[in-house]
Amino acid sequence: MAKAAFILPGVFLLGALALSSVFVVDEREKVLVLQFGQVRQEINTPGLGFKIPLIQExxxxxxxxxxxPTQPLEVTPLDDRRxxxxxxxxxxxxxxxxxxxxxxxxxTDAAQSRLDRIINxxxxEVLGSVPSGAVLSEDRTGLMNKIRDIARREAASLGVDVIDVRLTRTDLPDQNLAATFARMRAEREREAADEIARGNEAASRVRATADRTVVEVTSEARKQAEVIRGEADAQRNAIYAEAxxxxPEFFAFTRSLTAYDRALTAGNSSIVMSPDSTFFTYLRSEQPPVPALAAPQD
Structure with missing residues (x-):
């Protein structure tokens, strides 16, 4: 009985030691076996592993x-816009x-801290060598690749590989936003004023051209009208002269009738003249002479 009392604790102790010497490596992790702080074994494949109990960890x-994710960082590009x-x-x-x-x-926590400083x-270094327009543009792939390459080179001594670096936010500081917006607004207003001035200048040129065209067309039309009117007057005078x-007597008679028609129309001003006036020559005669039309001459 006394021997059994010593054997059972020994068995349990050996079993505990055996179990503590076995460990499982997951496929999502890598393992180092350390002995007194020194690396004794590196395991990169999943499965069972063994260590010396109480000596190795x-x-x-x-x-x-x-x-x-890095903390927000203020940078100053080439054009000094933070x-x-x-x-x-x-x-x-x-x-x-x-x-x-x-x-x-x-x-991992210590590595993250050191990587944060390396990436910052x-x-x-990269963003300080380009103007702010390149940083704020939509295509920043080249800049991000340069940052990644520098961080990868600096982090190689840590035993890590920087796979990728992406700029998630590139904004102006809050204290600069108002001034920047004011400057952008002033630039847009200046561009709008330039466009309006150019539009007014173009409108003035078009208006001047139209006015000149109107004057030219009107002048040409008046000139042609005067020419036509002169030709018509000349033709009328020629017809009158020929008639x-x-x-001559018939011509004088028709002219007198026209004068009577205009002078004696109702509503005209009153006229006072002697009955034996030459104006009433054709009205005074008892049988006013009505000259016959002259026969056309060959």
Whole structure:
């Protein structure tokens, strides 16, 4: 009985030691086996692993791609317009031994802190070498690739690989927004004033051309009207002259009738003249002479 009392605790102790020497490696992680703080084994494949109980310890690290959102950072591009920039990086542990030696027991949190400083420095370096227009444009792929390459080179000593860096926000500082908006508004107003001035100038040219065309057309029309009127007057005078030459007496008679018609129309002003006036020559005669039309001459 006394021997059994010693054997059972020993069996339990051996079983506990055996169980503590076995560990499982998940497919989403990598494992380092440390002995007194020194790396003794690196396991990168999933499955069972073994360690010396009480002497060795297992440290687990993520084998997946990790994300790192950076804090908002003020940068000054070439044109001295300050911008607030933040980014998002994706990274992965590629060398466990170097990673352990670089960050020590701090693990992923310590690596994130150091990566944040590395990426911020790369952002300042790249964005400080270009004007703000390039930073604020929609196509920033080239800038982000440069930031990634610099961060990858600097982070290689940590045993990690920076897979990608994306600029998530590029804005003006709050204190500069009002001044920037005012400057943009002034620029737009100046452009609008220039466009209005150019439009007014073009309208003035069109209006002047139209006015000149009106004057030219009107002058030409008047000239043609005067020519036609002169030709008509000349033709009328020729007809009158020809008619007068054929029968002057009949011509004088018709002219007198026309004068009577105009003078004796109702509503005209009253006239007072002697009855024996020459105006009433054809009205005074008892049988006014009615000259015959002269025969046309061959």
């Amino acid at each position: 297992v440290v687990r690290y993520e084998d997946r791609i990790l994300g790192l 911008l607030v920039v933040d980014a998002f990086a994706r990274w992965r542990i590629v060398n466990l031994v170097d990673f352990r030696e670089a960050v020590g027991p701090g693990g 420095a790369a952002i300042r 007068f030459g054929r029968d």
